[in-house]
Amino acid sequence: MKKELAKRRPNYRLSYSRGGFVTFKLPENESLEKRLAINTSTLRLVFARSCVHSLGSVLKKDALAPDGSFDARLAAERVWRLAQTEFGPDSQSAREAQRAGRTPEKIARIHVFERDKFNVGVRGFEPGLTPAAYAVHRAVYEAAPEEFLAQFGPNADRLDAPGEPGEICLDVAVVEEDEWRVGMHRVSDVHSRYPGGLFPLELPTDAASRAFLKFEEGLRWADFPIGVGSRCVDVGSAPGGGSQALLARGAEVLGVDPAEMDPRVLANPNFTHLRGKVSQLKRKLFRKSRWFITDMNVAPKYTLDALEELVARDDIAARGLLFTLKFFEWNLADNIPEYISRIKSWGFNHVKARQLQFNRQEIMIAALKKPFVR
Numbered sequence: 499m500k501k502e503l504a505k506r507r508p509n510y511r512l513s514y515s516r517g518g519f520v521t522f523k524l525p526e527n528e529s530l531e532k533r534l535a536i537n538t539s540t541l542r543l544v545f546a547r548s549c550v551h552s553l554g555s556v557l558k559k560d561a562l563a564p565d566g567s568f569d570a571r572l573a574a575e576r577v578w579r580l581a582q583t584e585f586g587p588d589s590q591s592a593r594e595a596q597r598a599g600r601t602p603e604k605i606a607r608i609h610v611f612e613r614d615k616f617n618v619g620v621r622g623f624e625p626g627l628t629p630a631a632y633a634v635h636r637a638v639y640e641a642a643p644e645e646f647l648a649q650f651g652p653n654a655d656r657l658d659a660p661g662e663p664g665e666i667c668l669d670v671a672v673v674e675e676d677e678w679r680v681g682m683h684r685v686s687d688v689h690s691r692y693p694g695g696l697f698p699l700e701l702p703t704d705a706a707s708r709a710f711l712k713f714e715e716g717l718r719w720a721d722f723p724i725g726v727g728s729r730c731v732d733v734g735s736a737p738g739g740g741s742q743a744l745l746a747r748g749a750e751v752l753g754v755d756p757a758e759m760d761p762r763v764l765a766n767p768n769f770t771h772l773r774g775k776v777s778q779l780k781r782k783l784f785r786k787s788r789w790f791i792t793d794m795n796v797a798p799k800y801t802l803d804a805l806e807e808l809v810a811r812d813d814i815a816a817r818g819l820l821f822t823l824k825f826f827e828w829n830l831a832d833n834i835p836e837y838i839s840r841i842k843s844w845g846f847n848h849v850k851a852r853q854l855q856f857n858r859q860e861i862m863i864a865a866l867k868k869p870f871v872r
């Protein structure tokens with residue numbers, strides 16, 4: 499992430515950082531609007547889950563109880579003092595709005611999240627909203643001064659309620675129990691609706707595999723119009739979590755895999771298992787297919803070769819792709835720009851990449867032809 503930001507914004511200076519949490523100093527002061535607009539999409543960051551503008555910190559020394567311990571209630575009060583500097587009645591932006599006859603900007607909800615303390619999968623760690631995040635959210639919500647409370651959006655008392663596009667969120671990143679970093683952002687892309695970009699998703703009890711989660715998140719992020727009757731191919735479909743995310747939308751799925759599918763996936767009348775390696779199957783099987791997802795446990799070059807073989811010729815009119823690239827070595831991430839150029843050369847004009855919350859040592863690519871002409 500540091501490497502990619504150094505490319506996108508060479509003038510940002512790396513400042514304070516901890517595992518899973520990084521801050522940068524911007525070269526100059528920008529307007530409130532510009533500072534609110536900063537997010538992982540505008541910066542095209544693949545390896546950041548959330549990106550917000552800082553308002554300041556609440557450290558142990560700022561919230562000391564008489565016995566020397568960290569007092570969350572005092573910390574929450576300081577969070578609101580930081581918010582006042584930008585959104586209080588005496589703030590510069592409130593005065594400017596007043597002069598221009600505009601309604602001042604208001605905070606609609608509070609996003610609280612903990613930094614990732616481990617790599618995903620290490621010691622069973624899964625990123626998500628933690629009990630500590632819920633507790634800090636409650637403390638900050640309860641400490642909100644009257645004038646802020648009156649302006650909150652619907653369900654602002656619930657940490658897992660998604661923000662609505664355009665709303666401003668006050669962010670509290672819990673770096674340590676007694677170290678909170680406060681920021682702000684405006685909700686725009688799908689991940690910015692959720693605290694720390696963390697989807698409140700749980701693995702359903704009938705999921706065939708954990709891959710359900712990454713494709714569920716991936717489909718929401720890609721925002722493809724996949725619904726009832728959409729014709730999809732899932733290459734490397736076994737045991738079937740990814741296919742389940744498509745089937746749940748009413749899609750018709752051809753699952754390609756030499757391995758066994760989960761019987762619960764096979765039982766779905768909209769699922770057909772084509773048993774074998776993708777290269778062994780006849781192309782005409784996929785002529786009516788429009789959406790291709792794949793999650794093969796092979797090197798990126800092989801995944802891209804296999805996809806190119808499928809979708810880069812005229813007889814198959816693919817509209818969108820959603821697939822993982824596995825980085826068995828992290829330095830493969832340096833090739834992301836070339837991978838994206840290659841995918842664009844197949845006719846996909848919208849291509850984005852992101853290490854999703856449910857991706858481990860891999861990233862997800864979403865590629866779309868828009869407009870789509872058969």
Ligand SMILES: C[S@@+](CC[C@H](N)C(=O)[O-])C[C@H]1O[C@@H](n2cnc3c(N)ncnc32)[C@H](O)[C@@H]1O
Pocket residue numbers: 706707708709710733734735736737738739740741754755756757774775776777792793794795796
């Ligand atoms: C990580 S698993 C896929 C998990 C699956 N997407 C799910 O949602 O449960 C990778 C799968 O890719 C399959 N695979 C690897 N190479 C393949 C190929 N050339 N054609 C089809 N499937 C392949 C493997 O058999 C394996 O089942």
